[in-house]
Amino acid sequence: MARKRTLERDLEFFGFGIHSGKPVDLRLIPSDSGEIVFRRSDLKNSEFRLSLENIKTKNCTMLVTDQGKIQTLEHLLAVLWVYGIDSLTIELNQEEIPSMDGSALHFARAVQRAGLRELPEEKNLQKITQSLIIQEEEASISVDPDAELRITYQIEYEHPSIKKQELSVVVNPKNFKKEIDSSLKLGFIEDVPTLQKQGLALGGSYNNTVVLDKTRVVNGPLRYPDEFVRHKILDLIGDLSLLGNPVTGHFIAKKAGHDLHLRVVRFLLENPEYLSPDDNR
Ligand SMILES: [Zn+2]
Known part of the structure; x- marks a missing residue:
């Protein structure tokens, strides 16, 4: 309990x-x-x-x-x-x-x-009880029942400093500290003018973002060689927290982002046959 x-x-x-x-x-x-x-x-x-x-x-x-x-x-x-x-x-x-x-x-x-x-x-504990997948073009998130809260994330960028990265972690305080919590956000220099026109990234700097130009990381060194996929897991954990109570299940995200993360959260909260109380923990 x-x-x-x-x-x-x-x-x-x-x-x-x-x-x-x-x-x-x-x-x-x-x-x-x-x-x-x-x-x-x-x-x-x-x-x-x-x-x-x-x-x-x-x-x-x-x-x-x-x-x-x-x-x-x-x-x-x-x-x-x-x-x-x-x-x-x-x-x-x-x-x-x-x-x-x-x-x-x-x-x-x-x-x-x-x-x-x-x-x-x-606390009201919850568990994923059946599998689902939500897709948007190349991006997807699938969810399966699991004894723990497990996240697998895959990203792929043409950029030579990123390429393909994949990581799977069981989410708990120990692994969060070791693998996830210090990972930094990435930002591409070429996106800055467009973002700033929309009132975004006005506080972005070399002190809070790993900045990439067309070919390399401008302000290294990185904290992890696969830093970017780790940060995606951090963002997904933050979005999954909107499920409210603790949950067990395996979330597998490919090339996803906040919009898709939240579509999954919304789906689970609206379809209780996929997410039910877990009385056995
Ligand atoms: Zn973030």
Whole structure:
């Protein structure tokens, strides 16, 4: 039987939004509410509930309501899900979670240092009960039952520094720390003008992105030789966290992205014959 968890104490971060480029103070505040709630202190403490109908994607995963938006949730959400934190107030004074170094490393280490506190309320564990596949042109995500939460990701780019990368991991705190949490986002120099015209990547820099030109990595060295597929797994974990409760199953993603990740989450939440309570754990 697993119980809901919050942090043992407050955590504070300061950084810049990778898309907005704006400075932001972020505070993670322990709560007993049993849910994750975002609060924008710059918008009269408006609260944003983390629910799928408020989730949109635009080169990141974001919460959007009538009151405003909070973008680039995925790295922080991945950390909270992996460490089983499901009761927390996340307060920020801007529209974006700070990018820190572009990975989940700062959030993950701080959460480990702060420690966790169990709440009386039980978690509802879930399991994938039958296989499915969702495809969009060359991209796909298939899901199969499994005794653990396992992610296999494949990417393929013509670029000589990327080519084909594939990695499979069982998602738990130990493997997340060893294989995933420090992996950095990649960005192509040639995409920057188009992104910036859309108001994206305004805070992107050599300090939070592995930047590639046409032939090479501009600001190496990489943290892992297959860094990019690791970061895709990080992003997928963050998006799968929108399933809410812990889940077991094998998610196999090929050339996917936030849109497809969220299509799978939506499908599973709307079709309970594929995702059912797991009373045996
Ligand atoms: Zn990412």
